[in-house]
Amino acid sequence: MDVVLRPINDRFFHEQVLPFLSRAMGDASGALESLLDSLGDGQSRMLCERMLSTALPGGLGSVDADPWADLVDRLAFLSWKESPTGWEVGGDQAGYADAWDEALHLALMLEEPNYPYWDTRSAREVRDGFRFRPLADMGLASLLAGHWDPFPEFPPDRVFSTQGRGEYFPSERFAFADWAWRPARAVAHWQVNLPRKLERLMAREQERMRLPSLPERDEVLGYWLGKQAQPPPLTVAFSGLGPRAAGWMRELGTLTAHIRRAALAKQGLAALVTKGTSVRI
Numbered sequence: 001m002d003v004v005l006r007p008i009n010d011r012f013f014h015e016q017v018l019p020f021l022s023r024a025m026g027d028a029s030g031a032l033e034s035l036l037d038s039l040g041d042g043q044s045r046m047l048c049e050r051m052l053s054t055a056l057p058g059g060l061g062s063v064d065a066d067p068w069a070d071l072v073d074r075l076a077f078l079s080w081k082e083s084p085t086g087w088e089v090g091g092d093q094a095g096y097a098d099a100w101d102e103a104l105h106l107a108l109m110l111e112e113p114n115y116p117y118w119d120t121r122s123a124r125e126v127r128d129g130f131r132f133r134p135l136a137d138m139g140l141a142s143l144l145a146g147h148w149d150p151f152p153e154f155p156p157d158r159v160f161s162t163q164g165r166g167e168y169f170p171s172e173r174f175a176f177a178d179w180a181w182r183p184a185r186a187v188a189h190w191q192v193n194l195p196r197k198l199e200r201l202m203a204r205e206q207e208r209m210r211l212p213s214l215p216e217r218d219e220v221l222g223y224w225l226g227k228q229a230q231p232p233p234l235t236v237a238f239s240g241l242g243p244r245a246a247g248w249m250r251e252l253g254t255l256t257a258h259i260r261r262a263a264l265a266k267q268g269l270a271a272l273v274t275k276g277t278s279v280r281i
Contacts, residue, residue, distance in 0.1 A: 001163065002274045003103045003144055004077070005258055006095035007267040010184035012080040012087055020075070022153040028063045029055045040086030047071040060158065072160045076179065077270055096258045098251065100144070100273055101127060102244075106252050107141035110197050118208055118241055132165065134176050139190055139197075140259065143182050143271050148175040156180070162275050181270040184262075191263035194256055198224050205237050223253045226260055 016038055024031035032048045032055070039045050047067045056062040074089070081090035096103075104127050108115040116122040130138075134145030142149065146165060148156055156177035157166020166177040182190075198221055206214050214220075216235045222228040231249050238245040262269050 001100045002097055003100040004095055004097045004272045004274060005103075005144070005255075006077050006270050006272075007079065007093050007258070007262045007265065008076070008181065008270045009080045009090075010266065010268040012082075013076075013181060013268055013270075014183070016080075016087060017075050018152070021072075021159050024060060025154045025158075026059045028059055029057070032063070038086050040083050040088045041074075041080075043089075044071060044074055047074070069160065076160070076181070077272060096255060102251070103255070104130065104141060104144050106248060106255055107139075107144050109201055109248070110252065110255075111139045111141040113200060113204070120242070136174075139193075140255070143180055143269065146176040146178055146180045146271070146273065148177070148180050149182070149186070151175060163273055165273075179270065179272045182268055184266045184268045187259060187267065187269055188263045190259050194259065195221075195225060198256070202237065209236065209239075211236070220249060223249070224256050226257060 016035065020031050020035045023034070029052060032052050036045060036048050036052075039048070047070055050067050051063040051071075054064060060068070079090045079093045080087050082088075105117065105123065108123075108126065108130070109117045112126075115126060130141065130145050134142050134147035136142060136147060136149060138145075138147075146156075151170075151173040152175055155166070155168035156175055156179065157164075157168065160177070160179055162178045164178075166175075168175045202214060202217055202221060206217075214235075214237050216232045216237060219228065219232040220235060220237060223231040231253060235249065238248055258269070
C-alpha cells in the first residue's frame with residue numbers, strides 16, 4: 001500500500017468540501033444540488049448531474065457508488081481555485097507518494113520522541129498499532145495514519161474508503177479513515193516546529209551512536225530545513241541500521257519540503273492510502 005500527500009486549497013475544503021460531505025450523509029441529492037451551484041469544473045459538474053439523474057431520497061446509499069467515489073476523490077485531492085464561473089481545478093501541484101509503511105516510519109521518527117527506529121521489530125510493532133489506532137497530537141504521523149483533526153461532522157470512512165479502515169466515535173471525538181486532511185493553520189504550526197523536532201531526532205541519533213558529536217549534523221539539518229539542495233553524500237548518522245537507512249535522510253527531506261511548501265503557500269494537506277500493493281519491510 002502506498003500513501004499520497006497533496007496540498008489542498010484550505011478555503012475550498014472548509015467552505016465547500018466539508019459542508020457538502022456533512023449534508024450528503026442525510027440528503028445526498030440536496031448536497032449535490034447545492035454543490036453544483038458553486039462549481040465551474042466541468043468534470044465535477046458532470047459527476048454531480050449523473051448522480052442526480054438516478055438518485056433516490058436519502059443519504060449516501062441513494063447515489064451510485066462509482067461516480068460518488070470519483071467526485072470525492074476530485075474534491076478532496078485536487079488543487080482548486082475560484083473563478084468567475086465558480087470553483088475550478090487549478091494547475092497540478094506536485095505531491096508526495098511513497099510506500100505507506102516507509103512514510104509512516106519517517107513521520108514517526110520526526111514526531112514520536114520514543115519511537116525505536118533503530119529496532120526493526122519494535123518499530124514495526126509501533127507502526128502496526130498506530131495504523132489501526134492512530135494517536136492524536138502526532139503531527140504528520142497522525143495525518144498519514146488517517147486520524148482526523150479537527151473532528152468531522154460525518155464518518156470519513158463511510159464517505160470514502162480504499163482499504164476499509166476506519167472508526168468514528170462522536171462521544172470521544174475520535175475518527176480515522178483511509179484518508180484525512182489538516183487545515184492550513186495546522187500545517188503552519190508543523191512548519192514552525194520542524195527545526196526543533198529535527199534537532200531532537202539528530203540528538204537521539206547522536207545518543208544512539210554514543211558519539212560526542214555527529215560530523216555532518218549541520219549539513220543534514222540544512223538539507224532537511226531546505227537550506228541545502230542536496231544531503232551530504234556520506235554520513236555517520238543512521239549508519240549501521242540496514243539498507244533502508246541510507247534513504248531515510250533524503251526521504252525525510254522530501255517530506256519536510258512538502259510541509260514547508262504548503263505552509264508558505266498557506267495550504268492545507270490531504271493524505272490518502274491508495275490501493276497499491278508495494279510495502280517496504
